[in-house]
Amino acid sequence: MSKQDLGSAKRLNELLATLAETVDSRADGNPEKSYTARLLKSGPVRCGKKIAEEGAEVALAIAAETRKDVAAETADLLFHLLVGLRVRGVQLDMVADALSERRGVSGIAEKAARQTKA
Incomplete structure (x- = not known):
């Protein structure tokens, strides 16, 4: 792995840790004001469906869209994965x-x- 890749991996790790903390902090939030709280309160089935939807969007972006689109769709998928993990209690x-x-x-x-x- 190149030095640049290591730096990118460290940055992604830090951002994912921060995002996971944000997801955790919204668990008891108001679903009227927080999309994350709404998803968490909707339960594992709804979260699983969102993960499947986002995964399909990543696959389609990889097949036919720009690198920027792939990155954006992957960010959406990672967010929804973190919400899904939280709703199932997976650390x-x-x-x-x-x-x-x-x-x-x-x-x-x-x-x-x-x-x-x-």
């Missing part, structure tokens, strides 16, 4: 642990291991 440390467990493991092997567990 970012749990996601980090899952990623850490996969470090150095082939994607093909990891997928095969998941299929044998099912």
Whole structure:
């Protein structure tokens, strides 16, 4: 990873941590005044649908839109993922642990291991 990529990763990490804190702080907010509070109060099914919608928008942007559009749609997806994690009580440390467990493991092997567990 280049020095520039490391700097970008650090910046993204900091921004995601701040966004996660903002999502947490809005959990008990007024749904009339906060979109985040409204989403959280709508529950996991609605949050899951929003994640699916945003994921589709990212995929379409990757297929046919500008890099700026891809970045904007990805930002929307990351926000909705954080809301979805919050509504299900999944801490970012749990996601980090899952990623850490996969470090150095082939994607093909990891997928095969998941299929044998099912």
